[in-house]
Structure formats: structure tokens, C-alpha cells
Amino acid sequence: MNPEPKTPADAVRDYVGFRQGINLDTKEAAMMARELAAYAAAAEDLRATLAPSDQPGNYRKALVMEGTSSDEGRP
Amino acid sequence: VNRTAEELLECSLVEQVSRLQDGELAVCDLVEAALARSERLQPVLNCFITLDREGALARARALDALPARQRRTMPLFGVPVAHKDLFAREGRIVTFASKLYAEHRASGTATVVKRFDDAGAVDIGTLNLTEFACGPYGLNILVGPTRNPWKLEHVAGGSSSGSAAALAARLVASSMGTDTGGSVRGPSSACGVFGLLPTNGRISRHGVLPLSHSLDNVGPLARSARDIARVLGVVAGKDANDATASSEPVPNYEAGISAGLRELRIGQPVNYYIEHVDGEIAAMVAETAKVLADLGATIVPLEVPDPRPLDALANILAVAEGSAYHRDDIRRHADLYTPAVRDRILFGFSIDAVSYIDALRLRGRELHRYMDAVFTKVDALLLPAMPRAAPSYAEVEAARSESSDLSFSFGKFTRSFNYLGLPALAVPHRLNTLGLPIAFQLVGRPFGEALILRIAYGFEQVVPPRFPAFPSLAEPAVPEIA
Numbered sequence: 001m002n003p004e005p006k007t008p009a010d011a012v013r014d015y016v017g018f019r020q021g022i023n024l025d026t027k028e029a030a031m032m033a034r035e036l037a038a039y040a041a042a043a044e045d046l047r048a049t050l051a052p053s054d055q056p057g058n059y060r061k062a063l064v065m066e067g068t069s070s071d072e073g074r075p
Numbered sequence: 076v077n078r079t080a081e082e083l084l085e086c087s088l089v090e091q092v093s094r095l096q097d098g099e100l101a102v103c104d105l106v107e108a109a110l111a112r113s114e115r116l117q118p119v120l121n122c123f124i125t126l127d128r129e130g131a132l133a134r135a136r137a138l139d140a141l142p143a144r145q146r147r148t149m150p151l152f153g154v155p156v157a158h159k160d161l162f163a164r165e166g167r168i169v170t171f172a173s174k175l176y177a178e179h180r181a182s183g184t185a186t187v188v189k190r191f192d193d194a195g196a197v198d199i200g201t202l203n204l205t206e207f208a209c210g211p212y213g214l215n216i217l218v219g220p221t222r223n224p225w226k227l228e229h230v231a232g233g234s235s236s237g238s239a240a241a242l243a244a245r246l247v248a249s250s251m252g253t254d255t256g257g258s259v260r261g262p263s264s265a266c267g268v269f270g271l272l273p274t275n276g277r278i279s280r281h282g283v284l285p286l287s288h289s290l291d292n293v294g295p296l297a298r299s300a301r302d303i304a305r306v307l308g309v310v311a312g313k314d315a316n317d318a319t320a321s322s323e324p325v326p327n328y329e330a331g332i333s334a335g336l337r338e339l340r341i342g343q344p345v346n347y348y349i350e351h352v353d354g355e356i357a358a359m360v361a362e363t364a365k366v367l368a369d370l371g372a373t374i375v376p377l378e379v380p381d382p383r384p385l386d387a388l389a390n391i392l393a394v395a396e397g398s399a400y401h402r403d404d405i406r407r408h409a410d411l412y413t414p415a416v417r418d419r420i421l422f423g424f425s426i427d428a429v430s431y432i433d434a435l436r437l438r439g440r441e442l443h444r445y446m447d448a449v450f451t452k453v454d455a456l457l458l459p460a461m462p463r464a465a466p467s468y469a470e471v472e473a474a475r476s477e478s479s480d481l482s483f484s485f486g487k488f489t490r491s492f493n494y495l496g497l498p499a500l501a502v503p504h505r506l507n508t509l510g511l512p513i514a515f516q517l518v519g520r521p522f523g524e525a526l527i528l529r530i531a532y533g534f535e536q537v538v539p540p541r542f543p544a545f546p547s548l549a550e551p552a553v554p555e556i557a
Contacts, residue, residue, distance in 0.1 A: 018406045024425060027475055028418030033425075035390060042384035043391075046441070047433045056432070058439030063275060063496050066446045067323065067521030 080108035088154050088248035088302040092195075095153035096146045102153035106135040106197050109155035113199065113246045120231075121221050122241040124160045124170055126200040131155070134197050149195030150309055154248040159235050160201035161208055161253055162188050163282040171284050172206045172215040175404060175411040185282025186317065187251050187293055187310045194309045199247065202237030206413040208253055208286045209397060209420065210234060211261050211485045212471050216413045220468070223265060225542075226511055229465045232262030232485075238296050239266035243512075249297040249306050255286050255393055257489030259294040260501035260516060265465035267503040267512030267542055269303050269531070270296045272489070274522045275496030276321035278307075279314035287396040288319075289435065290389060290493040300531035303500070304328035307524060321522075328525050332532045337371035341530065342453035344379045348488060353463040355507045360459050363504065363515050363534065367457065370533050375453050380445055382491035388434040388441075389494035395431045398423025415475065442495050446520070455527055456518040459488055460501040464511035488516065498524045502531045505541035512542070 024033075079100055083091055095102055110128050117123055138146075138153050146152050163169050163181035170176050191198065206215035213220040213236030221236040223229040224244045231240040235252025239262030242250060252259040254272045263270025271294045278293040285291055295306040308328045314320040343364050349357060364374045398405075401420045409417055449456065462484055466474075492499045499518045507513050517527040 015406075019424060022421050022424050024422060026418040026421075028415050029422040029425075032390070032394065032419065032422045036387055040387060042381065043387040046384050046388070046437055050433060050436055054436045054440050056435035056438070059435070059442065059496070060276070060439075062439040062442045063521050064321070064323065066442060066450075067274065067523070 077104045077108055080104040081112075084108055084112060084245045087299045088151070088297055089299070089305055091154045091248050092150065092152050092305075096143070096149075098143065102135040102138045102197065103132060105153060106131050106155050106199065109199055109246060112244075113241070116244055116246065119222065119227065120224055120240050120244055121219055122203055122237040122244065122246060123157070124172065124201045124203055124218055124237070125168065127167075127198070131197050131199040138195060138197065146195070150305055151191060151249075152195035154196055155199050155246070156191060156196045156249050157198060157200045157202050157238075157241060157247050158188065158191075158251040159204045159208075159238050159253060161204060161284045162251060164188050164198070167201075169201065169284075170217060171208070172204045172217050173411070174217050175408050177217060181282075183282055186279040186314045188282065190310045191251075196249075202235075202241055202250060204236055204238075205234035205258075206416045207284065207401070207420075208234040208255065208258055209416045211257065212468075213237075213262075214413055214415050223465055223511070225267065225506065226465075226509070228469070229467045229511060230265065230471060232265030232465055234258040235262045235270075235296065239263050239268055239270065242266065242268040242296055242298055249295060249302060251310070252294055252296055253283060253286070254292050254294045254489075254493065255290045256389060256493055257486035259296060260460055260489050260499060261486060263296055263501040263503070264460040264514035265512065267506070267514070267540060268296055268298055269300060269503065270294060270501045271303050271307065271524065272492060272499045273307065273311065273524060274321070274498045275493075276319055277311050277323070277498070277522065277524065279310075279312075279317040279320040281314055281316035281320075285396075285400055287393040289392045289396060289438075292493065300500075300502070300528050300535055301329060301332055304332055304525075304528045304532075307528075323522050326525055328528055331525060332529050334529055335371060336367060336530060336533045339372045339455070339526075339530065340375050340453040341367055341372045342375050342377045342379070342449060342456045344456065344458060345376045346378050347381060347383075348379075348458045351462055351484075351487065352459050356459045356461070356463065356513050359504050359513050360457065360515050364457060366534060366538055367530065370537065372530070374457075377449070377452055379456070380448050382487075385441060385491035385494045386487060388437060389490045391426055391430050391434040392494070394419065394423035395426040396423075398426075438494065438496075445495055445497075450520050454519075455523070455530055458516045458518065460514040460516040461485060462488060464507050464509065464513055492518055497521060498527060500524075500527045500531055502534065503540045503542075504538070
């Protein structure tokens with residue numbers, strides 16, 4: 001077990017060390033990377049059309065508004 | 076052995092409740108039968124992480140002492156249930172199928188567990204799963220994986236593997252699982268039971284270990300559409316302990332379930348879902364469409380948006396959020412993680428923040444687009460649940476050795492609906508030529524669970540799952556799993 005970092009600077013150094021030590025040369029990581037890469041172009045097409053009005057908070061609203069008309073006008 | 080109790084274990088949840096409420100059988104007798112069967116099959120199937128004989132029988136005795144009037148107010152009166160070991164119950168050990176939490180005692184109770192209790196269910200134990208609900212095959216180094224009751228050398232799906240297998244083996248009447256990319260629908264399909272991914276926010280997640288807070292949903296598994304409707308009515312709805320639980324009113328899901336399919340338009344995709352699927356499963360979906368048409372529905376062939384970019388966006392969210400959640404544990408105790416789970420979680424640290432935020436920003440807009448493209452034309456979609464039947468553990472191991480894409484292909488028809496937040500129900504159909512269950516999937520509008528349950532119920536009345544008598548598993552040869 002790693003010792004607990006004592007100061008914020010220690011915490012940053014500890015975390016950076018952890019990130020640098022991550023082994024992505026694994027079978028599971030290779031599968032996931034290939035999956036993401038295979039669809040990356042299609043996902044990139046969507047990302048290229050993002051507008052400033054597309055914000056994370058819109059999702060919950062969209063879900064309710066698409067689900068029922070009874071929600072129209074709900075505060 | 077109480078034969079009546081043994082026979083009742085084979086019945087649906089709704090029938091079990093009805094006969095227990097009528098006093099035809101004592102709750103104690105049914106629970107004893109469920110415990111005995113679970114204990115007998117545990118060395119074979121490995122469904123449970125813990126079995127709580129003492130607690131279950133004490134609860135059963137308390138229920139038997141209730142007056143008839145009170146029994147009838149409890150929609151899950153007396154039925155044996157168990158949930159994925161991801162749901163907390165105060166004072167009980169909840170392991171998440173992790174060595175790291177093998178002795179972890181919960182400090183509170185999950186909202187859905189409490190709602191099951193209030194409805195009269197008897198919780199008989201905790202069910203096996205993929206470690207931390209991360210992966211489709213039930214792998215964990217704590218107790219080992221669950222075996223598929225229909226073919227023991229095959230996976231039971233995942234991550235809610237114990238839930239689906241316990242239902243298929245008639246050990247419990249219902250179980251709650253979680254679904255982040257297919258973790259209820261996948262095992263349901265693999266084991267031949269019903270499993271629902273509800274609309275995002277339909278069911279409280281309070282007291283359930285998260286994997287991806289954007290995509291996680293709690294969902295019920297059961298052996299009939301009406302059973303799912305009953306359970307959904309019990310657990311759905313707002314929760315003061317979970318701000319993400321929707322305040323949408325909860326309808327009576329059973330009330331209109333037998334209304335039939337006339338005037339319904341059911342979309343059948345002419346792209347993607349027919350291009351990447353096993354031949355037997357494609358034929359099963361085509362047969363299903365014909366049955367639904369015979370029942371009065373209009374089948375509408377249509378092109379649906381390609382789910383692959385949505386899959387990619389969902390994966391970005393899932394792995395990044397999973398890594399964020401596990402950051403401290405995996406940093407300190409990586410050696411206590413199941414290797415396949417550890418490597419998945421570590422991969423999430425390679426996702427950049429801009430990609431993650433874009434995936435969140437696109438979600439609302441893509442839901443609007445999907446609704447315009449699909450649900451202005453049809454009321455529900457009919458798809459295969461999985462592209463193939465459950466693989467064997469040997470196939471899974473071979474794929475992992477070769478770093479092939481088996482694990483991803485198993486969930487490629489399910490994950491996009493977690494991203495969109497749409498309800499989707501896995502419906503068992505029959506066994507394939509290898510003797511493994513195959514299933515289709517019905518997808519609905521947001522908060523449209525009642526309608527897809529109605530379609531599934533209509534189908535089930537004319538084509539109940541065509542499975543042979545369940546194997547006795549009396550003296551099974553238990554294959555070794557590497």
C-alpha cells in the first residue's frame with residue numbers, strides 16, 4: 001500500500017506518479033482502444049457539429065420533454 | 076420436501092404472491108424450498124455470494140403472522156428474492172464481488188431494497204456479479220463466475236450474472252440488477268429471463284455502488300413481463316435520497332398490460348441490427364415480427380441511426396467515470412482487482428477531459444435526433460437483444476488471449492440505449508440449436524415502459540418462452556472454469 005501523501009504537493013506528485021505508472025499495454029486495454037478507434041471517426045463527425053447551446057444539462061430536460069407532454073410548462 | 080412449495084417455485088412471481096396471499100401455502104414453506112434448492116445448486120451454479128437462511132426464515136415467519144387484510148396490501152407478499160451484491164442492506168456485508176470489499180459492512184439500505192421489503196418480499200441472500208459490475212461475463216476473483224443453468228460451461232452473461240441465473244434456475248422470483256451498457260439485458264438474454272433497462276432516472280440508485288453515474292440504471296429481472304411490471308411499480312419513482320431519480324408519475328404498469336397490440340406501430344430496423352447478428356437470432360427476430368403483426372401491430376421497416384458512434388460516446392463516459400470512481404482504490408490496491416476489471420478501469424485514465432465533456436454535451440441532442448428519426452414513426456423498436464447466444468468460458472478466455480473483440484460484440488446492441496436513456500426490455504424467446512437461450516429486445520420512448528411491457532406480454536401469451544423442462548441439475552458434472 002502506498003503511504004498517504006502528507007501535503008497537496010505530495011498528493012499531486014503521488015497522483016502523477018500513479019498516472020505515469022499505468023500500464024496500457026494490456027489485452028483489455030487493447031480491445032477497448034480498438035473499439036473506440038473503430039468508431040472514433042463516426043463519433044468525431046458528431047462532435048464536429050456541436051453548438052455552444054449543446055450542454056450536458058440539456059440531457060435531463062430532453063429526456064423528460066420527449067417522454068411526456070404532461071411536463072410542458074412544469075417549472 | 077414440500078412438493079407444493081417446490082412446484083410454486085416454478086411459477087411466476089405474480090402467481091406466487093397470489094397463492095401466498097390466499098394462504099394456500101405458508102411463506103415459510105416457499106422460502107424453505109427456495110433456500111434448499113439454492114443450497115443444493117450453489118456448488119453447481121455459483122449464483123450466490125451469501126445465503127441468509129436464518130434471516131430469510133425469520134422474515135418469512137413474521138410475514139406468516141400478518142392478517143390476511145394486510146397481506147393483500149403487499150404486492151410482493153412472501154416471494155423469495157435476492158439482488159446483485161451491489162445493493163446495500165444496513166449491517167449486512169456487501170462485497171461488490173471484490174476481494175477489496177470482502178468484509179465490507181453496509182452502513183445504510185438501498186432504496187429499492189427497502190421498497191422490496193415494504194412490499195413484503197423475502198430477501199434470501201446476495202447474488203454474484205462481475206467484480207464492481209464492470210464487464211459482461213461475470214468474472215471475479217472473489218468467488219469465481221456464475222455458470223449458465225442451461226449449459227454449465229457457458230457464461231451466464233454479466234454483470235448481473237447471479238441475478239439472471241438464479242431466476243432461470245427458479246431459486247428466486249425476482250432480482251434487481253444494474254445496467255450500464257447491457258448488464259441486465261445481457262445476462263437476461265443469456266439465461267432466458269426478462270430483464271428491463273428502465274428510462275434513465277426511473278428507479279432510484281441510492282445505496283447501489285456506481286460504475287458510471289451517467290449511464291448506470293437499476294433494473295428488474297423476472298420470469299414474465301407481468302412480473303417485471305409488478306416489480307417496476309414497486310421500485311420506480313422519486314426518492315429524497317437520490318436527486319437523479321425522476322419525479323415523473325409512476326403509472327400502474329399492470330393495468331393496461333393486456334390491452335393488446337392493435338394500432339401499435341413497431342419498427343424493425345433494416346440496417347446494422349441485421350448486419351451483425353447470428354443467423355438463428357436474425358430468424359428469431361423475423362419470427363417475432365410476424366407474431367406481433369398477427370397480434371394486430373403494424374411492423375414498420377425503417378432505417379435507424381447507426382448506434383456505433385453512440386456506443387463510442389457511451390464507452391468514453393463509462394470508462395472515464397469508472398476510473399474516477401475507482402481512482403483511490405485502484406491506486407492503492409490494484410493487486411486485489413480481477414485483472415480484466417483492473418485493466419478496463421485503468422484504461423479510463425487515458426480518456427481526455429474534452430472527449431468526456433463532448434460526450435456529455437452530445438447526449439441531449441442525440442436523444443432529440445433519435446426521437447425524430449425513430450419515435451415519430453413508430454411506438455417501439457424490435458431488435459435482437461444480443462448478437463449471439465452466450466459464449467463458453469473457453470471462448471471468452473481464448474478471445475482475451477488473442478485480444479479479440481468478443482467482450483464488446485456481446486453488448487453492441489444494448490449500450491447505445493444507456494447513452495440515450497431509453498427503456499429497453501430483453502424478452503426470452505427459445506433455446507437455439509446448441510441449447511442456449513436467445514432473446515429479442517423492445518425499446519420504447521422515455522418513460523414508455525408500460526408500452527414495451529404490453530408488447531412483451533402480448534407476445535408471451537401466444538409464444539411463451541419455448542424452453543424444454545428445466546434440467547434437474549440433480550447430479551450435474553460441473554465443468555472446470557479456468
